[in-house]
Amino acid sequence: MATIAAVIASTHHPFYLRASTAAGDDRPPFADEWVAKIEAFRETLTRARPDVLVMVGSDHFHQLWLDNMPQFLIGKAPFYDANYYNEEREFGLPRMGLRGDEELSAHLLRGGIDAGFDLAFSNELRVDHSITCPIITLRPQADLPIVPVYTNIFAPPMPQPRRFVELGRTIRALVEAWPSDKRVAIIGTGHLSLELGGPRQFGPHGPDPEFDRKAVEWIASSDLKSALAEVSLDSLWLPGNATHGFMDFMLMMGVAGENARADYTDSLDLFHTMEAYFTWYPEGSR
Amino acid sequence: MSKYLLNKFLYTIDRDPDLVERYRGDPRGTVDWWESERANVILNLPPAERSTWLEFTETERDALGRHDYVALFELGAHTFLLLTLFIALFERDYAEPLAFQREFAQRLGHWTVPYPDIST
Numbered sequence: 001m002a003t004i005a006a007v008i009a010s011t012h013h014p015f016y017l018r019a020s021t022a023a024g025d026d027r028p029p030f031a032d033e034w035v036a037k038i039e040a041f042r043e044t045l046t047r048a049r050p051d052v053l054v055m056v057g058s059d060h061f062h063q064l065w066l067d068n069m070p071q072f073l074i075g076k077a078p079f080y081d082a083n084y085y086n087e088e089r090e091f092g093l094p095r096m097g098l099r100g101d102e103e104l105s106a107h108l109l110r111g112g113i114d115a116g117f118d119l120a121f122s123n124e125l126r127v128d129h130s131i132t133c134p135i136i137t138l139r140p141q142a143d144l145p146i147v148p149v150y151t152n153i154f155a156p157p158m159p160q161p162r163r164f165v166e167l168g169r170t171i172r173a174l175v176e177a178w179p180s181d182k183r184v185a186i187i188g189t190g191h192l193s194l195e196l197g198g199p200r201q202f203g204p205h206g207p208d209p210e211f212d213r214k215a216v217e218w219i220a221s222s223d224l225k226s227a228l229a230e231v232s233l234d235s236l237w238l239p240g241n242a243t244h245g246f247m248d249f250m251l252m253m254g255v256a257g258e259n260a261r262a263d264y265t266d267s268l269d270l271f272h273t274m275e276a277y278f279t280w281y282p283e284g285s286r
Numbered sequence: 287m288s289k290y291l292l293n294k295f296l297y298t299i300d301r302d303p304d305l306v307e308r309y310r311g312d313p314r315g316t317v318d319w320w321e322s323e324r325a326n327v328i329l330n331l332p333p334a335e336r337s338t339w340l341e342f343t344e345t346e347r348d349a350l351g352r353h354d355y356v357a358l359f360e361l362g363a364h365t366f367l368l369l370t371l372f373i374a375l376f377e378r379d380y381a382e383p384l385a386f387q388r389e390f391a392q393r394l395g396h397w398t399v400p401y402p403d404i405s406t
Contacts, residue, residue: 060366061297061364061366061367062301065297065329066290066293066294066406067328067329067330068330084301085301085303086300086301086370086374089303089374090370090373090374154366155364155406156404156405156406157405195391196365196366196369197359197364197365197366197367197368197369197390198359198365198391198394198397198401199391199392199394199395199396199397199398200391201369201387201390201391202384202387202388202391203391237399237400237401238399241365241399241401242365242366
């Protein structure tokens with residue numbers, strides 16, 4: 001059976017590439033600290049020696065649109081082109097390409113549907129910065145095949161937070177049951193408190209530092225009981241109008257397992273939104 | 287109220303560099319052209335298989351035609367689409383990084399949660 005080499009949860013910040021490569025007067029004052037934290041975080045994946053990456057993210061109205069919006073979707077394709085004109089325009093993200101692992105995609109689709117998730121699938125998926133940001137931060141050589149898992153954290157009506165957790169648990173169980181000798185890292189990115197297109201955007205910190213403090217502790221200890229007790233689809237509007245991305249962190253807590261303390265935790269208080277990085281090494285991952 | 291159509295306008299303009307420039311330079315003309323020619327195009331279907339029923343209200347047409355992102359926010363346009371397109375339209379006119387984004391926030395400063403519903 002496959003080995004879960006690492007479980008990684010992270011914020012995804014589309015400005016990292018530009019900040020980390022800027023020089024001279026264009027280089028923001030926080031860039032050096034940010035790069036140091038990312039390089040340390042990257043090492044937590046490198047040392048896990050993964051063969052394939054399951055990448056949990058969310059399309060930002062690129063390929064998926066309101067005329068046909070899936071709640072949970074898994075890509076099944078031999079290749080994924082990546083990034084879009086408007087991400088190049090706004091964030092300076094380059095066009096990329098990632099190989100796919102169709103066998104693992106098929107396994108997760110079949111098993112996920114049989115486990116009670118009526119998953120959508122895509123045989124031609126262009127992924128966006130929710131997938132490529134963690135590639136850039138954690139595996140910049142972009143040399144490993146991926147299985148993209150998209151969630152709807154963006155367009156109401158969205159699935160309940162508990163469904164994200166349950167999907168995370170299901171993905172974990174399915175990967176562990178995959179008849180393969182490969183080492184699989186499961187990586188998911190979301191957000192802490194975040195405001196986009198509202199009055200609290202682009203402030204000196206995230207829009208709700210108190211939520212962020214609690215959320216980091218929930219994730220670091222995979223405290224699903226507290227997170228599920230406090231977080232609802234309605235409550236997530238309050239810390240910032242784009243905070244539903246926290247549900248992708250809840251999915252990753254489901255992957256990590258209830259009350260599994262992260263082996264690696266770090267954060268960085270930036271303008272606009274807080275960065276946070278977590279890695280778990282499941283038993284038997286070494 | 288047709289929040290879906292507002293969002294469809296923002297979405298289809300934002301992903302086309304030529305349309306971003308056209309909307310920047312001639313907002314009302316672009317809105318009128320788009321409503322007449324594009325509003326009923328279903329995005330993954332051939333043009334002949336179009337819808338027949340989508341149109342803006344006068345309030346929506348006016349807000350789009352004036353680049354009035356405060357009004358669009360208040361009409362329940364999707365805030366991610368709104369921010370992304372308006373950065374593309376106007377960030378270039380500001381000397382300081384993020385100055386447009388901060389002005390955008392400040393102009394919405396009279397809002398506290400709950401914000402207008404973005405459900406479609």
